[in-house]
Amino acid sequence: MYAVVETGNKQYRVTAGDTVEVERLDAAVGAPVTLGRVLLVNSDGKVSVGAPTVPDAAVLADVVAHKRGPKLIAFKMRRREGYHRKVGHRQELTVVKIKEIKA
Helix, strand or coil: CEEEEEECCEEEEEECCCEEEEECCCCCCCCEEEECCEEEEEECCEEEECCCCCCCCEEEEEEEEEEECCCEEEEEEECCCCEEEEEEECCEEEEEEEEEEEC
């Protein structure tokens, strides 16, 4: 059984027992969290597709840790003009462990 969940404007394919890094959630470490925007549920070949979400479906997860992603560099330069800009960015992430898919 697996589900497609949307959180932080990104979609993730999850099964029970998976560990997924999602955008930062406002929850304490060790706290349970419910991911309510379930777009698709596949239960033993029986597929339920939402329009836009599957009604009465939820994914239960536990927050494992909060961390920061890798540093990404955006470097802009115009040749022969002496113009260059270097901007770095690190995304705030939350690591969640999927406990159960309710469909």
